[in-house]
Amino acid sequence: MKKSHFLFLLLTAFPSFIFAQTDTTDLFSLLGNDEETTYSTATFKTTRLMNGHSVENQAAGVLDFRINHRFGNVNGGVYEWFGLDQANVKIGFDYGITKWLMVGLGHTNVDKTYDGFVKAKLLRQSTGKKNMPVSVTYVASSAATTLRWVDPSRRNYPSSRFSYTHQILVARKFSNATSIQIMPALVHRNLIDSLKFKNDVFVIGIGGRQKITQRVSVNAEYYYVLPSQINPIYDNSFSLGFDIETGGHVFQLHLTNSRGMTDPQFMTQTQGKWLKGDIRIGFNISRVFTVRQRK
């Protein structure tokens, strides 16, 4: 009898126990916490570090009009207006075909070179359901100089004008402000100055950015050419600068020892030496236009 009394009590108390519980339940806990994958975005402010590519792609349907400008060496003194008397320009158009694929075309007056590239995102850094520590992008570009042949009397092949570059960009956004990128590259030149040098040149680049305000970051970029591959008159490319973002524009202001702005030029034909003061002031301007609107 005592047992059933207890049972009775338990049974009747049970529903009210549920009531008491529901009244104090935090409704937010009922929303559930479906874990989603959060992809890192804006590892860099724009698709270029300074001279080279960053892991950023232009969004699908967005056209990016880019003007790159490098002045002369600042050690030219007053006569050269600290380099401002010279102009090396590259004008280019980039376009995002899908969110992972972009293409671009450009032309520069440095060796009258045309270039084009294809850039594909292979991996995206993410946390949550899918965890990926880095973003990985592949870039293939080709450049063709259209200068008149130095020696028209010999047999010149059109293929001699071309160079090709393959790059794997591996980047990690460590925090909202800090991103680091490593970019091994292979440059193939069809024509080289002398047989002493290599047609295939291996280069390792490293770059990064540190935001100093929400819209301004400091960037650095260095390309190390593995030894005994290129003419020793050439040096490694190093650039240091700022990214300044205002709405649809990104301004990149920097100091660099590279004159050329296409991949084979700054990776394998950088003539300036920082320590000698062969430093150029340069800027890139990027303006994006949404050509195809998202639904």
Add this chain to the structure above:
Amino acid sequence: MKVKLVVFASLFLIASAFTFKADGLKYLTKNGKVSFFSTTGLEDIAAENNKASSVLDSKSGKIVIEVLINSFRFKKALMEEHFNENYMESTKYPKAKFDGKIDNLNDVNFSKDGTYKTNISGNLTIKDKTNQVKTSGTLTIKGGKLNGLTKFKIVLADYNVVIPSVVKDKIDKEMEITADLNYEPMK
């Protein structure tokens, strides 16, 4: 005696289960629509989030809403990037929350189909800044399902959203927020 007890107990259980169902029914959505809009004539700022989750408790009138900031979709990709990176800092403040209630709960009959005008008040938290919000909306009940609809304006500065002077002509100081939530009864 034992039979009596069992019958009594079962009756009580059934009865309480019913009361529980009629009184304390909660409604849930995980794909509610929350959007915002502002215009200065120069530029429209508009985005939509179709992944808002919300619970409405018909007994207490309490409503909670949660949205992930990085689930807002803009027509322009760059705007979306700037929204997350510069304005909302969505990695630092991933969620916005509303914790409020229907003030005129007695005017709503959850067991009768119809459209009811509601007064809603509560706390809205964006970027860890919480402000009181008072608004009106409608609650439409049809076949046991609910639709809650409300529109209200917020001042961006109240939520620590800073508009730099270079773009102040393009971004209005106020945003109109719309929540359109289709709830289903919770099991």
